[in-house]
Amino acid sequence: MSAKRPNGKHPLRPLWQRLYAFIKRFSRLPEEESIEPIDFSAPSVPYYTNLAERFNLARIVLYMVLFVFVVVTVVSSRHLITYENLYYLVKDVGAATLTAQSQADHLNYPVSGVSADFGLYRGGLTIAGSEEITVLSGSGKQTLSENVSLAAPQIRTGEQYFVTFSRGERDFSVYNAFVRVKKEATEFPVYDVCMGRDGAYAVLTRSADYTSEVIFYDADMTKRLAVRRIGYVTAMSVSPDGSTLAVVSLELGDNGYTTKVSFVRSDGTEKQVLLSDTTALSAEFLSDDRLAVVFEDRIVFYRNDSVKLSEIPYEGDTPLLTAATTDGYVGLLMASREQLDERVLKVYDKNGKATYEVALEDVDDASELVLHGKNVYIRLKTHILYVSEQGAKQAVASVPRDTVSLLPDSNGSLLACGPAYAVRIKPSDFRVKS
Numbered sequence: 001m002s003a004k005r006p007n008g009k010h011p012l013r014p015l016w017q018r019l020y021a022f023i024k025r026f027s028r029l030p031e032e033e034s035i036e037p038i039d040f041s042a043p044s045v046p047y048y049t050n051l052a053e054r055f056n057l058a059r060i061v062l063y064m065v066l067f068v069f070v071v072v073t074v075v076s077s078r079h080l081i082t083y084e085n086l087y088y089l090v091k092d093v094g095a096a097t098l099t100a101q102s103q104a105d106h107l108n109y110p111v112s113g114v115s116a117d118f119g120l121y122r123g124g125l126t127i128a129g130s131e132e133i134t135v136l137s138g139s140g141k142q143t144l145s146e147n148v149s150l151a152a153p154q155i156r157t158g159e160q161y162f163v164t165f166s167r168g169e170r171d172f173s174v175y176n177a178f179v180r181v182k183k184e185a186t187e188f189p190v191y192d193v194c195m196g197r198d199g200a201y202a203v204l205t206r207s208a209d210y211t212s213e214v215i216f217y218d219a220d221m222t223k224r225l226a227v228r229r230i231g232y233v234t235a236m237s238v239s240p241d242g243s244t245l246a247v248v249s250l251e252l253g254d255n256g257y258t259t260k261v262s263f264v265r266s267d268g269t270e271k272q273v274l275l276s277d278t279t280a281l282s283a284e285f286l287s288d289d290r291l292a293v294v295f296e297d298r299i300v301f302y303r304n305d306s307v308k309l310s311e312i313p314y315e316g317d318t319p320l321l322t323a324a325t326t327d328g329y330v331g332l333l334m335a336s337r338e339q340l341d342e343r344v345l346k347v348y349d350k351n352g353k354a355t356y357e358v359a360l361e362d363v364d365d366a367s368e369l370v371l372h373g374k375n376v377y378i379r380l381k382t383h384i385l386y387v388s389e390q391g392a393k394q395a396v397a398s399v400p401r402d403t404v405s406l407l408p409d410s411n412g413s414l415l416a417c418g419p420a421y422a423v424r425i426k427p428s429d430f431r432v433k434s
Helices: 013-027 046-076 083-100
Strands: 106-108 117-121 124-128 132-136 142-147 153-157 162-166 171-175 180-185 192-195 201-205 212-217 223-229 232-238 244-253 256-265 270-276 280-287 290-295 298-303 308-313 318-325 329-335 343-349 354-360 368-372 375-379 383-388 393-398 405-408 414-417 421-425
Touching: 117 153, 117 405, 117 414, 124 153, 124 414, 132 171, 153 192, 162 192, 192 232, 201 232, 212 232, 212 244, 223 244, 223 256, 244 280, 244 290, 256 280, 256 290, 280 318, 280 329, 290 318, 290 329, 318 368, 329 368, 343 375, 354 383, 368 405, 375 405
Parallel strands: 232 280
Antiparallel strands: 106 421, 117 124, 124 132, 132 142, 153 162, 162 171, 171 180, 192 201, 201 212, 212 223, 232 244, 244 256, 256 270, 280 290, 290 298, 298 308, 318 329, 329 343, 343 354, 368 375, 375 383, 383 393, 405 414, 414 421
């Protein structure tokens, strides 16, 4: 049994009583202190004098709270407060100004010795060439140019950073709009990279014991975990918020092959789905918690906790081109089973509901499918086909013959990227198909 204190009083009781009395006095209105009527004709009115004193005390208390907050913030984040970070913070303000400026119709960049790769980044264009990494603002101003040596350049972009690598080589680099912020070498070749909107990314390589190894980094470029597979990883995607990594792998067994769809959270927890005798062609997050996996015979929509929302078989049709966006839509250009010379465009929302389906003619030479919301652009040899309004409207626009990539801008225009320059194609450039 604990000993009783004298008179049963708690030792901190006087302190609490004084604090309570102070708070009560501070919160009491001035007129409550006296029942005498206020003489507003007097040269000095006690009511307003007391009220002013209280406002002054409140100001002092708030200044003290602000001071404590600043000190705690600086002490806890002192490793992030560097000259470089402050320098790029100031430059980011300038970049935001450039983004708001008028968009250039023609963007020039260095010619690459091999096929370059392109990506949209902060309202501008990034180019990964064989000898140079280039970043252009939307107005065409160059913000970054770095000499590199890449045999098969690739680029993946997010809102914070972008990643460059050369497929089959053993390193990758992370950039912002002005400088390379990280370069890392891997023990084995890099085969692919995917990046989420918030800057989290995953690198596909292998290890000494596993055929495939996916290394997952958070938005701070810190390695969180590694996903290892005996089979071959055929697709992967990071959710826009960076909380989930989806890894699709092909596992060979004695009785055939199995496709494994894994949902790996940033805390290391994992859930898996197994499908027999089918191969995944692509996997893309359509939102923070919706994943679309395109297989050779079906398309399946999952929540990021591995729950299947919808499964749609192709019924004999063959997928030729696919595209998906984090706006919540996925599109497939299919070769029709019934009409071999006919192509069918199918667009689904993030829950697997069919948005529209339309038959297309004269698109046998289609080489690229691009989505902007639920509107679709199809790149052909000599022009671009635009499909909108639930498939009811079709329009065409000319495109340079040397175009190798289409990028949909946020303002509704397209960047048609070629070896040496990109041309902006505006909605007004399309004419309704007769």
